[in-house]
Amino acid sequence: xxxxxIRNFCIIxxxxxxxxxxxDRILEKTETVAIRDMEDQLLDNMDxxxxxxxxxxxxxxxxxxxxxxxxxxxFNLIDTPGHVDFNYEVSRSLAACEGAILVVDxxxxxxxxxxxxTYLAIEHDLEVVPVVNKIDLPSADPERVCTEVENxxxxxAMDAPKISAKMGTNIEEVLERIVTDIPxxxxxxxxxxxxxxxxxYYDSYKGxxxxxxxxxxxxxxxxxxxxxATGAVFTxxxxxxxxxxxxxxxxSLEAGEVGYIAASIKSxxxxxxxxxxxxxxxPCDEALAGYRKVNPMVFSGIYPAxxxxxxxxxxxxxxxxxxxxxxxxxxxxxxxxxxxxxxxFLGLLHMExxxxxxxxxxxxxxxxxxxxxxxxxxxxxxEVQYIDNPSNFPDPALxxxxxxxxxxxxxxxxxxxxGNIMELCQDRRGVFKDMQYLDDTRVxxxxxxxxxxxxxxxxxxxxxxxxxYASFDYEMLGYVPSKLVKLDILLNGDIVDALSFIxxxxxxxxxxxxxxxxxxxxxxxxxxxxPIQAAIGGKVIARETVKAMRKDVLAKCxxxxxxxxxxxxxxQKEGKKRMRQLGTVxxxxxxxxxxxxxxx
Amino acid sequence: MNSLxxxxxxxxxxxxxxxCDFYSESFRKDTVSEYVVAVVRNLRVYSDKSKITDTVxxxxxxxxxLSPEQVGMILDEINRNFRLSADAEITxxxxxxTVDFRKLENLRKAGVNRLSVGLQSMVDSELKFLGRxxxxxxxxxxxxxxYGAGFENISCDVMIALPEQSPDSLRYTxxxxxxxxxxxxxxxxxxxxxxxxxxxxxIKNILPDDDTTAELYLEMVKLLGDRGFxxxxxxxxxxxxxxxRHNCRYWKCLDYIGxxxxxxxxxxxxxxxxxxxxxxxxxxxxxxxxxxxxNPCTFEEYAxxxxxLAEGLDLDDFPEYRDGIxxxxxxxxxxxxxxxxxxxxxxxxxxxxxxxxxxxxLVF
Numbered sequence: 001x002x003x004x005x006i007r008n009f010c011i012i013x014x015x016x017x018x019x020x021x022x023x024d025r026i027l028e029k030t031e032t033v034a035i036r037d038m039e040d041q042l043l044d045n046m047d048x049x050x051x052x053x054x055x056x057x058x059x060x061x062x063x064x065x066x067x068x069x070x071x072x073x074x075f076n077l078i079d080t081p082g083h084v085d086f087n088y089e090v091s092r093s094l095a096a097c098e099g100a101i102l103v104v105d106x107x108x109x110x111x112x113x114x115x116x117x118t119y120l121a122i123e124h125d126l127e128v129v130p131v132v133n134k135i136d137l138p139s140a141d142p143e144r145v146c147t148e149v150e151n152x153x154x155x156x157a158m159d160a161p162k163i164s165a166k167m168g169t170n171i172e173e174v175l176e177r178i179v180t181d182i183p184x185x186x187x188x189x190x191x192x193x194x195x196x197x198x199x200x201y202y203d204s205y206k207g208x209x210x211x212x213x214x215x216x217x218x219x220x221x222x223x224x225x226x227x228x229a230t231g232a233v234f235t236x237x238x239x240x241x242x243x244x245x246x247x248x249x250x251x252s253l254e255a256g257e258v259g260y261i262a263a264s265i266k267s268x269x270x271x272x273x274x275x276x277x278x279x280x281x282x283p284c285d286e287a288l289a290g291y292r293k294v295n296p297m298v299f300s301g302i303y304p305a306x307x308x309x310x311x312x313x314x315x316x317x318x319x320x321x322x323x324x325x326x327x328x329x330x331x332x333x334x335x336x337x338x339x340x341x342x343x344x345f346l347g348l349l350h351m352e353x354x355x356x357x358x359x360x361x362x363x364x365x366x367x368x369x370x371x372x373x374x375x376x377x378x379x380x381x382x383e384v385q386y387i388d389n390p391s392n393f394p395d396p397a398l399x400x401x402x403x404x405x406x407x408x409x410x411x412x413x414x415x416x417x418x419g420n421i422m423e424l425c426q427d428r429r430g431v432f433k434d435m436q437y438l439d440d441t442r443v444x445x446x447x448x449x450x451x452x453x454x455x456x457x458x459x460x461x462x463x464x465x466x467x468x469y470a471s472f473d474y475e476m477l478g479y480v481p482s483k484l485v486k487l488d489i490l491l492n493g494d495i496v497d498a499l500s501f502i503x504x505x506x507x508x509x510x511x512x513x514x515x516x517x518x519x520x521x522x523x524x525x526x527x528x529x530x531p532i533q534a535a536i537g538g539k540v541i542a543r544e545t546v547k548a549m550r551k552d553v554l555a556k557c558x559x560x561x562x563x564x565x566x567x568x569x570x571x572q573k574e575g576k577k578r579m580r581q582l583g584t585v586x587x588x589x590x591x592x593x594x595x596x597x598x599x600x
Numbered sequence: 601m602n603s604l605x606x607x608x609x610x611x612x613x614x615x616x617x618x619x620c621d622f623y624s625e626s627f628r629k630d631t632v633s634e635y636v637v638a639v640v641r642n643l644r645v646y647s648d649k650s651k652i653t654d655t656v657x658x659x660x661x662x663x664x665x666l667s668p669e670q671v672g673m674i675l676d677e678i679n680r681n682f683r684l685s686a687d688a689e690i691t692x693x694x695x696x697x698t699v700d701f702r703k704l705e706n707l708r709k710a711g712v713n714r715l716s717v718g719l720q721s722m723v724d725s726e727l728k729f730l731g732r733x734x735x736x737x738x739x740x741x742x743x744x745x746x747y748g749a750g751f752e753n754i755s756c757d758v759m760i761a762l763p764e765q766s767p768d769s770l771r772y773t774x775x776x777x778x779x780x781x782x783x784x785x786x787x788x789x790x791x792x793x794x795x796x797x798x799x800x801x802x803i804k805n806i807l808p809d810d811d812t813t814a815e816l817y818l819e820m821v822k823l824l825g826d827r828g829f830x831x832x833x834x835x836x837x838x839x840x841x842x843x844x845r846h847n848c849r850y851w852k853c854l855d856y857i858g859x860x861x862x863x864x865x866x867x868x869x870x871x872x873x874x875x876x877x878x879x880x881x882x883x884x885x886x887x888x889x890x891x892x893x894x895n896p897c898t899f900e901e902y903a904x905x906x907x908x909l910a911e912g913l914d915l916d917d918f919p920e921y922r923d924g925i926x927x928x929x930x931x932x933x934x935x936x937x938x939x940x941x942x943x944x945x946x947x948x949x950x951x952x953x954x955x956x957x958x959x960x961x962l963v964f
Binding site: 525526527528548549550551552553554555556559560561562563565566568569570572573576584 | 607609622659788789791810811813814817834835849850856858862863864865866871873892893896900901904905931932935937952953954955956957958959960961964
């Protein structure tokens with residue numbers, strides 16, 4: 001029988017609704033962290049997470065709480081990623097819990113992500129404990145928000161704790177609810193080991209550390225464990241739990257507990273989230289349900305701005321992959337950009353985070369190509385190809401049918417922006433499904449959208465057209481046939497492979513023109529006129545010209561100061577090295593990047 | 601035998617022009633006297649009679665703020681310490697407001713035989729924009745006075761690409777100038793040098809764009825050519841035989857010694873410069889130099905400078921670079937940037953306009 005004094009739970013909240021602050025307060029109240037060690041928002045370790053106020057990777061921490069009934073409880077707080085890109089990771093984190101605290105902002109109400117994750121929690125039979133946060137704000141309207149929770153999610157919420165995580169108001173009430181409302185874990189400690197991997201990361205001393213929820217049985221140091229999906233077998237070196245700032249090697253874990261296992265695992269590829277850990281010598285009958293391999297959805301070419309940094313880029317990607325098995329990459333060559341990698345990401349945010357980490361943590365200057373989704377192309381021969389790189393798009397004459405991935409999107413917005421959003425979605429080839437009023441002022445819009453229409457800048461545009469109020473979430477629907485074409489960009493008559501992309505034929509002209517205009521803005525005038533053309537097949541559909549430069553001369557030499565002039569030319573030469581030489585055309589890095597943000 | 605040029609920098613101005621980044625301080629009579637003493641002292645130190653000195657150039661600043669006696673003192677000292685050739689070109693830069701007929705006569709007597717007048721424009725509103733204190737008429741008088749005083753080699757500076765300057769107003773300036781008794785014109789495209797008052801958006805926003813500037817420049821080249829002033833360098837035009845011999849030293853990698861605060865030298869296989877500190881120059885027994893290039897006149901530098909001249913670069917002199925350059929030129933010929941004739945490369949006026957890029961592409 002599992003320990004009845006354990007409570008395993010997570011926190012669900014929209015960005016900025018106060019998840020990390022509440023987590024901090026809980027840590028503080030349970031004295032897991034001495035106050036002097038408190039750093040704001042403790043659970044979010046990565047710089048990027050802290051800056052963006054989002055959680056990228058799940059974390060878990062074990063807390064001790066003495067409840068009002070006088071008993072000591074063990075809380076395992078499992079922090080979940082908040083973003084749709086990490087949906088699967090979220091679902092695995094939820095599977096490790098018995099309950100979820102749903103944090104809702106007292107003035108803003110429920111947002112799209114919250115809704116998606118709450119439904120996910122309910123699907124996993126979690127007890128959802130609503131909490132209304134930020135009651136200290138002047139615009140707070142806790143009653144309205146409670147009604148909204150009841151109407152939209154269908155759980156009782158009128159007696160939800162009304163708190164201010166920032167001010168530390170009513171945090172005890174939340175802690176008591178965790179004890180009273182969230183069920184204790186079940187599971188037989190005597191059965192063969194069955195544990196769920198919900199996160200892992202690479203530690204350079206201990207190898208891969210896996211975070212597990214023990215569902216049944218027990219595990220201890222020296223046991224031989226098997227990871228059921230991959231079949232890999234390891235000997236446990238450490239088993240224990242996570243303090244706020246360190247691992248505590250307890251020597252064992254048992255059913256109901258959340259903790260970590262270190263077993264000298266070299267490759268994070270062996271420890272896939274969702275996999276089941278069992279005892280190799282006394283295995284369980286079957287693995288836990290729900291395991292699936294996560295597949296990248298969005299692809300982009302990543303190239304070092306300086307070709308000599310190719311090796312550094314590879315090393316950096318390898319290091320990132322140690323901690324992020326969902327990142328995929330393989331070498332790719334571009335005529336325009338040289339050697340780089342085609343990288344696969346779970347979604348847009350994931351892509352941005354990886355790019356940002358490469359630039360920030362590894363100090364790399366990158367050129368990235370326009371994000372692409374995976375297109376499914378059936379050739380006239382009957383062969384089916386999956387295309388994630390526009391360069392590989394087959395000759396139209398060979399295509400029997402081309403298909404693109406669709407998503408089902410939820411957009412939550414104040415009702416005044418409905419018109420703007422509908423216009424945007426229509427422009428992005430969206431198909432309106434239905435619209436649901438959450439209350440008098442807020443609306444949930446359901447659309448089906450092509451994924452390739454949202455991988456560029458959909459979220460940015462949505463935010464700007466709704467003054468930041470709309471929230472957005474999506475899930476994959478599958479493939480539908482579509483009139484797709486490959487659009488090529490030519491500079492001085494030569495195709496620049498890195499700028500090619502696949503697009504719906506109806507959108508081709510508009511985008512072609514915008515790209516040509518952007519390139520014209522970003523390619524400096526050079527000695528020779530540079531024609532910019534956009535073409536489908538052999539047909540040119542847009543054209544701009546970068547006129548030849550007219551003036552680049554040092555009229556005067558300062559009283560015979562020849563050295564200054566020479567240095568100027570040497571500097572000019574040096575500057576050109578940072579540009580890509582495509583035939584006779586010199587293209588600055590910014591030109592490649594400018595075509596990624598066409599609407600801004 | 602090697603020849604030598606001497607450059608004397610006179611870093612004093614009555615008033616500093618807002619576009620200028622040459623080194624100058626405000627004019628003070630006693631400081632100027634101290635400065636001249638320091639110049640004389642340095643000329644003794646640099647004394648070199650192994651070469652023929654055939655050019656002397658007083659640049660500034662405003663060298664015409666020196667008295668003819670001070671100029672004479674310096675030239676005497678040069679005569680004593682160097683082998684100054686009888687037909688040496690001795691230039692002095694003059695601001696129209698600082699010279700009258702008598703002074704010009706005395707300068708001529710002191711040995712100056714070439715005058716470079718900072719005329720800039722014959723349109724008063726343009727002169728005002730540049731912060732020049734003289735009028736067009738005053739400049740015209742300075743030139744005719746110089747002619748009357750015996751100067752047979754007069755140059756004047758013209759500035760192009762000024763705000764609201766049109767081909768018409770440029771033609772007006774050039775027409776008036778070329779009707780004066782002058783033999784040489786330096787026509788500079790105005791550049792907003794960093795650190796000068798002109799280095800601001802307020803000014804930059806009203807300057808003509810590159811296309812207009814190019815039109816003005818080509819108009820200048822054509823008009824001056826028609827008037828008998830052949831272009832011999834990016835910014836320089838002369839009647840036949842009146843090309844500035846001193847300035848050509850710069851473009852031909854020939855030796856010159858620079859004396860004075862901020863002066864530059866190319867001498868005995870090194871380029872060096874003097875700090876822009878007036879007091880330092882006056883107080884030190886010998887000017888303090890900084891080597892800016894221990895190995896000047898490499899092929900890159902030589903070609904860079906030669907290609908500023910209309911006569912251009914002879915590839916036969918550099919067989920090891922010949923093939924590399926020949927490979928690059930067809931596209932430049934096609935675009936009308938260079939002339940190529942029997943292993944000889946030179947830039948066209950259109951090529952001069954983009955000479956930084958052309959030279960960088962060809963040579964660096």
